Amino acid sequence: MPTPRSFVDKLCPVRAKRERRKEARPGELLEAALDLFVEKGFAATRSEEVAARAGVSKGTLFLYFPSKEELFKAVVRENVAGRFIEWNQEFDAFEGSTPDMLRYVMRVWWERVGATRFSGITKLMMSEGNNFPELAAFYQSEVVRPGHALLRRVLERGIARGEFKPMDVNLGIYSVVAPMIFLTLAKHSSGICVDPSTALDPEQYIALQAETVLGGLCTPTGYAA
């Protein structure tokens, strides 16, 4: 689909590159920032390096993001944007049992979050949240709360349908979250929590934990592996 620009592109490829890039810029910066934040943490990531990895100059970074903190927030937004809406829709449409729903939630979390670079952001927040309260608050409201709300939906659905026992739902949420967080850490701080020589299969671990958690949550009649 030829656009007006595609014509100019041919005459002036340099400019074209620029123009195309212009739109891509923030995205490239966010990519680079995600990489580096995950690799080194927030404080230890230097703005200049983010810019360099995105192939732009330091100044350009601050053109798009007024500060390192805002850059971080944008990274989070970029990676979370629409996710919860999408998941809420999937859940609306989900027709199986709630135990199956929970299994699905956990598996899908691993596939779409845990296994991706973004899980490094979770680790980063655990590591540096105390030092950057504003970021912690942002992450809390942007990720933690929506995530918990999602899980709450699942648990309440289970309870409403008689599949799950009546329970302190907050506690239930936390039971589901715990293994995810552990996996995240195991993945990103290898040397300290997991012996490097011992491999840990995440899918297997998640599946196992799902059953364990379900064992605790379900009514006798509600449970179905």
Place this chain on the structure above:
Amino acid sequence: MPTPRSFVDKLCPVRAKRERRKEARPGELLEAALDLFVEKGFAATRSEEVAARAGVSKGTLFLYFPSKEELFKAVVRENVAGRFIEWNQEFDAFEGSTPDMLRYVMRVWWERVGATRFSGITKLMMSEGNNFPELAAFYQSEVVRPGHALLRRVLERGIARGEFKPMDVNLGIYSVVAPMIFLTLAKHSSGICVDPSTALDPEQYIALQAETVLGGLCTPTGYAA
């Protein structure tokens, strides 16, 4: 017991201070450093602040510890010194079943480590280990390896006595360690993994996890709740 000095102290508190300090200094500095490292992490803790919290000047800190990294190592040593020897002795003397021994290990870990400030150092290492490889190596050799060795002893005792199934011991160690690490994190990164409104009772959690783990480790005859 009022001494002559206690009287002088009131008139001339500075003098008293000096006298008391000389020997207490390193300990006070290690206390302050532990507090701050746990609170802010390694990189974000400023030497001057450690000194200030210990009530001395920047220069004094470097009188006792030649660098921030050495200060950190000293904090670790101070809090680990003798622990593993002591535990090994306790284990030598332990006469109960190995499942009981494991329960004991986990409970005692919580009491003596997890519940104390020092658990913050574990969290710190998970957070910043990548950025300070020398510290990571030190922690690995000073804490992680001896800790794993200790657990290995327990597991091998269980296997030898027929209480535990034959297993990949490394994997077993990791199963035991996982909940400890999770608890550590939950404690030190409140906002992120655990919803502040939901309290998590550590003793209860540890006890529960001990049973879960035992469920996986024990032979049918070896298990005794």
Place this chain on the structure above:
Amino acid sequence: MPTPRSFVDKLCPVRAKRERRKEARPGELLEAALDLFVEKGFAATRSEEVAARAGVSKGTLFLYFPSKEELFKAVVRENVAGRFIEWNQEFDAFEGSTPDMLRYVMRVWWERVGATRFSGITKLMMSEGNNFPELAAFYQSEVVRPGHALLRRVLERGIARGEFKPMDVNLGIYSVVAPMIFLTLAKHSSGICVDPSTALDPEQYIALQAETVLGGLCTPTGYAA
């Protein structure tokens, strides 16, 4: 040649400054550094002062040179770069007698090195070499060795042509170097070796020393004043 900018310059000197600076910076910094190193020595020269003299801030210095030691090396390189190549070429082309060549060498050394600020670097190395072994090694390989090699060429030419006596060439080199070093010191440590009230004419001194040295080096037939 008045350009449009020269007009603007008067209205907006800051802008002009910036533009001029970008490329001039490293040179300005090297100039300032040479001045200060010569004036105060290496250790006593503060980075900030170098920056200030070059009209920039502390940070800017480190933008161009990653450390004070590298700055020093750059100063040496800047002032030595190409010199030895150039001299070797001059020597290749030299057609006169070897005694004349030696006279030329010494005179030209004074003109191009001894009389310039750079001779202060030689003094600096004698003063502080022991405290900065890496710099000493650098200077040794970058200046002392090439310089000695150059002199060796001269002496060996003289021997080969029968103008100089067979000799321990190393010793000969040192005989030539001695007065240069003395002059350097006399120049840069006025108060100590030379009474300030007594002027010492360097050209005259060098010429005299050249003859003295030649007296020792030449064969009867080779010598020609």
Place this chain on the structure above:
Amino acid sequence: MPTPRSFVDKLCPVRAKRERRKEARPGELLEAALDLFVEKGFAATRSEEVAARAGVSKGTLFLYFPSKEELFKAVVRENVAGRFIEWNQEFDAFEGSTPDMLRYVMRVWWERVGATRFSGITKLMMSEGNNFPELAAFYQSEVVRPGHALLRRVLERGIARGEFKPMDVNLGIYSVVAPMIFLTLAKHSSGICVDPSTALDPEQYIALQAETVLGGLCTPTGYAA
């Protein structure tokens, strides 16, 4: 010769040691300081190290010498004290020819100064004099001026007796001083001025230079090798 103290010494050896030491203290400090100043230079010598080498504490150093600069001055005084008076007396008593006197001066300078640690102080002053103007002034008035005065006596004696040509005496002084200074430097900055592999025999060098200088100074009738 038993003094009252020698009695006490036997009863209380520790105290005796102290008492004896007390008198020796400043001397030990001056010894240590000389060593270190020569080895590292003035600025790079740490007060604490001087104290340590003298076997006392940092505080004690400042008990005897109110500052590092005063310590340095004391080192100079200690090593120069009485020297010039002594030499003046030797010169008063000297009965030989003035050329012999000059030979004697140079030889004796090497034996009593050049060959000793103290020559390092001369090198130090050349190195750091610019950075410590007060020390430079002190050294100038305490060493340089008296030394030059001594040489002036010799030269003027030679002129008066018709052995030396009438001359600019200041220039003559400097001709005598130059080789001494060079030797001093060659000794203390080996790597830079003299190739380590080439040994330079100081006595021989001094003797040679004496004759060279005399060649320039003497009247035809006055000269006698």
Place this chain on the structure above:
DNA sequence: AATGAATGAGAGTTCATTCAT
């Protein structure tokens, strides 16, 4: 829009000097 040179507050570390003991 994009650049990258420039900034300057602030970090860890050193050391001459002081002073309570």
Place this chain on the structure above:
DNA sequence: CATGAATGAACTCTCATTCAT
């Protein structure tokens, strides 16, 4: 007298952020 713990100014080097171009 002697100590050595304590100080704090000074140093080198870093990096988020600015702004003239």
